[in-house]
Amino acid sequence: MHENLSETMSQDRIKATYLxxxxxxxxxxxxxxxGEQSCGTFLRTxxxxxxxxxNHLATVDHLQKVANVAAPSLPGARSxxxxxxxxxxxxxxxxxxxxxxxxxxxxSTIAGNLFELAPFSGIKLLDFEVPDNYISKYPxxxxxxxxxxxxxxxxxxxxxxTIIKPSVGLTPQQSAMQTKQLxxxxxxxxxxxxxxADSPHSPFEARVSQTMQVLxxxxxxxxxxxxxxxxxxxxxxxxxxxxxFLIAQGATCLMVNLNWVGISAVVQLxxxxxxxxxxxxxxxxxxxxxxxxxxxxxxxxxxxxxAGVDHIHTNGIRxxxxxxxxxxxxxxxACQSDFIGQKSPMAVLSSGQWAGQAADTFSAIGNTDLMYLxxxxxxxxxxxxxxxxxxxxxxxxxxxxxxxxxTYSQNHIELRQAMEFFGKLEM
Amino acid sequence: MHENLSETMSQDRIKATYLxxxxxxxxxxxxxxxGEQSCGTFLRTxxxxxxxxxNHLATVDHLQKVANVAAPSLPGARSxxxxxxxxxxxxxxxxxxxxxxxxxxxxSTIAGNLFELAPFSGIKLLDFEVPDNYISKYPxxxxxxxxxxxxxxxxxxxxxxTIIKPSVGLTPQQSAMQTKQLxxxxxxxxxxxxxxADSPHSPFEARVSQTMQVLxxxxxxxxxxxxxxxxxxxxxxxxxxxxxFLIAQGATCLMVNLNWVGISAVVQLxxxxxxxxxxxxxxxxxxxxxxxxxxxxxxxxxxxxxAGVDHIHTNGIRxxxxxxxxxxxxxxxACQSDFIGQKSPMAVLSSGQWAGQAADTFSAIGNTDLMYLxxxxxxxxxxxxxxxxxxxxxxxxxxxxxxxxxTYSQNHIELRQAMEFFGKLEM
Numbered sequence: 001m002h003e004n005l006s007e008t009m010s011q012d013r014i015k016a017t018y019l020x021x022x023x024x025x026x027x028x029x030x031x032x033x034x035g036e037q038s039c040g041t042f043l044r045t046x047x048x049x050x051x052x053x054x055n056h057l058a059t060v061d062h063l064q065k066v067a068n069v070a071a072p073s074l075p076g077a078r079s080x081x082x083x084x085x086x087x088x089x090x091x092x093x094x095x096x097x098x099x100x101x102x103x104x105x106x107x108s109t110i111a112g113n114l115f116e117l118a119p120f121s122g123i124k125l126l127d128f129e130v131p132d133n134y135i136s137k138y139p140x141x142x143x144x145x146x147x148x149x150x151x152x153x154x155x156x157x158x159x160x161x162t163i164i165k166p167s168v169g170l171t172p173q174q175s176a177m178q179t180k181q182l183x184x185x186x187x188x189x190x191x192x193x194x195x196x197a198d199s200p201h202s203p204f205e206a207r208v209s210q211t212m213q214v215l216x217x218x219x220x221x222x223x224x225x226x227x228x229x230x231x232x233x234x235x236x237x238x239x240x241x242x243x244x245f246l247i248a249q250g251a252t253c254l255m256v257n258l259n260w261v262g263i264s265a266v267v268q269l270x271x272x273x274x275x276x277x278x279x280x281x282x283x284x285x286x287x288x289x290x291x292x293x294x295x296x297x298x299x300x301x302x303x304x305x306x307a308g309v310d311h312i313h314t315n316g317i318r319x320x321x322x323x324x325x326x327x328x329x330x331x332x333x334a335c336q337s338d339f340i341g342q343k344s345p346m347a348v349l350s351s352g353q354w355a356g357q358a359a360d361t362f363s364a365i366g367n368t369d370l371m372y373l374x375x376x377x378x379x380x381x382x383x384x385x386x387x388x389x390x391x392x393x394x395x396x397x398x399x400x401x402x403x404x405x406x407t408y409s410q411n412h413i414e415l416r417q418a419m420e421f422f423g424k425l426e427m
Numbered sequence: 428m429h430e431n432l433s434e435t436m437s438q439d440r441i442k443a444t445y446l447x448x449x450x451x452x453x454x455x456x457x458x459x460x461x462g463e464q465s466c467g468t469f470l471r472t473x474x475x476x477x478x479x480x481x482n483h484l485a486t487v488d489h490l491q492k493v494a495n496v497a498a499p500s501l502p503g504a505r506s507x508x509x510x511x512x513x514x515x516x517x518x519x520x521x522x523x524x525x526x527x528x529x530x531x532x533x534x535s536t537i538a539g540n541l542f543e544l545a546p547f548s549g550i551k552l553l554d555f556e557v558p559d560n561y562i563s564k565y566p567x568x569x570x571x572x573x574x575x576x577x578x579x580x581x582x583x584x585x586x587x588x589t590i591i592k593p594s595v596g597l598t599p600q601q602s603a604m605q606t607k608q609l610x611x612x613x614x615x616x617x618x619x620x621x622x623x624a625d626s627p628h629s630p631f632e633a634r635v636s637q638t639m640q641v642l643x644x645x646x647x648x649x650x651x652x653x654x655x656x657x658x659x660x661x662x663x664x665x666x667x668x669x670x671x672f673l674i675a676q677g678a679t680c681l682m683v684n685l686n687w688v689g690i691s692a693v694v695q696l697x698x699x700x701x702x703x704x705x706x707x708x709x710x711x712x713x714x715x716x717x718x719x720x721x722x723x724x725x726x727x728x729x730x731x732x733x734a735g736v737d738h739i740h741t742n743g744i745r746x747x748x749x750x751x752x753x754x755x756x757x758x759x760x761a762c763q764s765d766f767i768g769q770k771s772p773m774a775v776l777s778s779g780q781w782a783g784q785a786a787d788t789f790s791a792i793g794n795t796d797l798m799y800l801x802x803x804x805x806x807x808x809x810x811x812x813x814x815x816x817x818x819x820x821x822x823x824x825x826x827x828x829x830x831x832x833x834t835y836s837q838n839h840i841e842l843r844q845a846m847e848f849f850g851k852l853e854m
Contacts, residue, residue: 025512031782048592056593075749102661105622105684108622113748139710166483170479172850235530260535260690262691265663267662269664285541285543286720286721289501290717295713322502324503327456
């Protein structure tokens with residue numbers, strides 16, 4: 001296999017684009033990045049022949065100054081230069097053959113030691129590309145948007161969901177009772193909180209079997225089985241055991257905390273499972289919140305697409321976290337962008353969502369291929385949960401029909417109640 | 428099992444300490460963190476009874492103002508307060524029963540959504556503690572310092588090592604030839620670069636078998652087998668296959684890129700393997716380089732100790748990266764600190780190391796339970812590699828004997844040559 005792949009790989013390249021900040025000459029700084037992340041070290045070593053460099057050195061494909069900055073964004077940079085501190089976009093590329101088709105090696109190459117390079121007072125990975133033949137080993141989401149819609153039987157509007165709350169402390173019986181209320185109210189999708197796993201007060205198997213009984217009863221009565229994403233995050237063997245239990249119980253989705261389970265475990269799950277993987281990004285703020293450090297969501301979601309994740313959290317607009325709307329919209333669009341012919345993962349919008357964000361979200365995204373998760377926006381509706389679900393459905397119908405909420409709500413009481421109640425809270 | 432554990436867990440707590448930055452009242456801000464990461468959501472939910480809160484809510488155990496700051500460290504914070512922006516230490520604790528004994532859930536609890544909380548313009552996880560019974564599921568490094576020393580037969584001084592360079596591009600035969608030169612020069616330990624894995628120009632099995640033949644020949648001749656850490660990073664099945672191949676070939680160490688293989692995969696490896704795990708932290712800068720975001724190394728190394736990592740990279744003093752000496756020393760001390768009765772992982776010092784840092788490193792750490800990795804500091808020695816290795820051994824002997832280098836080098840020519848050559852470069 002290596003020989004044939006070698007032939008193909010020699011023409012193929014990995015590309016990555018960064019925002020960098022440095023007091024060095026920009027060209028020199030970019031070459032230092034390229035050296036560190038390919039065949040180089042700080043000094044050229046004896047074995048580093050010209051032909052080896054020609055075959056393996058990363059190249060600087062693009063360099064574009066952005067701006068001067070008054071002070072370094074991060075401490076620790078060391079420079080003998082008295083030049084200005086500049087920010088710039090840098091695109092590097094590597095021969096695919098440097099690391100082969102290997103997801104953890106790919107990330108080590110594009111997001112490895114370079115964050116600690118002394119010439120830089122900031123480096124952020126903005127985006128990356130891999131050759132199309134990556135799909136031979138990493139086929140991407142097995143379900144994505146279409147597969148998830150098929151499982152929940154919801155088309156032409158977002159999949160409307162919620163999260164079991166409180167996050168921690170409910171018994172399996174209490175979780176199942178809450179699930180019953182939520183599906184009776186008309187929800188398509190429910191997920192565990194990322195803090196729920198397998199704990200003394202809520203053993204995984206008891207929670208799953210009692211919850212799945214509720215969902216099966218509902219499906220028997222209505223012909224439609226809502227999707228529940230059970231959090232199986234844990235050690236590999238535990239996750240595999242929990243996965244098999246989910247399948248045996250008729251569950252249609254599993255959830256993992258992506259960052260703290262890790263890439264190799266998620267790849268393994270995606271190869272093994274026959275149900276969608278709901279990817280929670282808890283811890284994500286650590287990767288992205290510094291403006292010139294870490295990685296942007298555009299790069300992050302590609303890593304998890306390669307790992308086979310079907311749903312990935314993006315926040316929603318006007319959320320309660322620190323992320324602004326432009327960033328949320330960019331994240332959702334990134335999930336929906338083409339990437340080596342893979343299916344797109346479904347963006348999961350949540351945090352402070354109610355009927356009020358539907359129109360602006362649709363206007364920005366232009367489709368309804370989303371999971372729209374509401375907590376208070378459903379359960380705190382003044383006329384109850386069923387009315388809460390209806391208000392969300394109505395808001396999305398108005399959005400896709402391009403009818404102003406103020407008009408649509410005249411004939412839709414649940415929406416009107418939501419606007420009166422939640423609209424006031426937003427003031 | 429759950430019933431017995433439940434009894435114990437109810438008395439046990441997880442603790443985590445953060446540096447935070449907020450314009451909110453500090454007590455209120457800390458309570459928001461505690462709520463988000465335990466049973467709460469933004470609003471108290473109907474199921475969140477008083478007894479549930481009493482049993483599961485995280486508590487604010489300690490709060491200590493550090494300083495006012497003039498401007499927010501990170502963008503995105505939202506505050507209705509006109510108060511000053513303050514930095515403070517916050518210690519939270521959780522009942523162990525909230526998430527049970529589960530490493531990925533532990534990290535999701537102490538390092539989850541909280542980094543995105545809008546009241547904060549910065550949150551960094553500084554350290555954490557878990558109850559001693561965590562060791563029942565996570566016994567920690569199987570080898571650590573003593574087990575690694577036994578395998579390489581080196582005592583009373585650091586294990587002296589190097590990295591195969593160039594990072595990428597050598598054929599298996601070239602790697603093996605370089606290994607032969609390095610072990611003949613007297614090195615105890617060699618590692619793959621983190622960018623080496625399984626690639627068309629250097630297929631894993633060919634590299635391992637040719638390298639192990641060199642090490643076995645050396646062991647047959649000398650009675651001592653140097654340790655080589657082969658980078659097996661990849662998908663789970665690939666890693667397991669590579670691991671088994673290593674064992675079959677008589678290898679005594681495996682390496683993984685911790686961050687990009689991930690917690691669950693490393694736990695799985697540590698349960699499966701009979702050789703030490705060499706943990707490379709490439710990508711680490713992303714987690715730590717922002718002063719008030721991410722996690723400090725003290726917390727980071729505990730996560731990987733729990734996962735079973737035997738060696739972990741810390742940089743060395745006067746390194747070529749952006750990390751200052753105080754931070755390096757604190758990292759090494761963190762690795763050597765007590766943690767729930769586990770063995771300590773061996774700190775791996777590297778980057779710009781030569782004989783010149785031995786005395787200051789020993790003076791700061793007080794022992795030699797370290798891996799001391801030199802690149803140029805050995806191979807660029809003016810009298811050759813063997814002299815390079817000797818110069819490092821001599822520098823450490825001088826350090827542990829508390830003899831000044833200037834004195835010791837009078838009778839040790841390799842050390843004197845190193846001081847003359849590398850000392851000049853450092854000017």
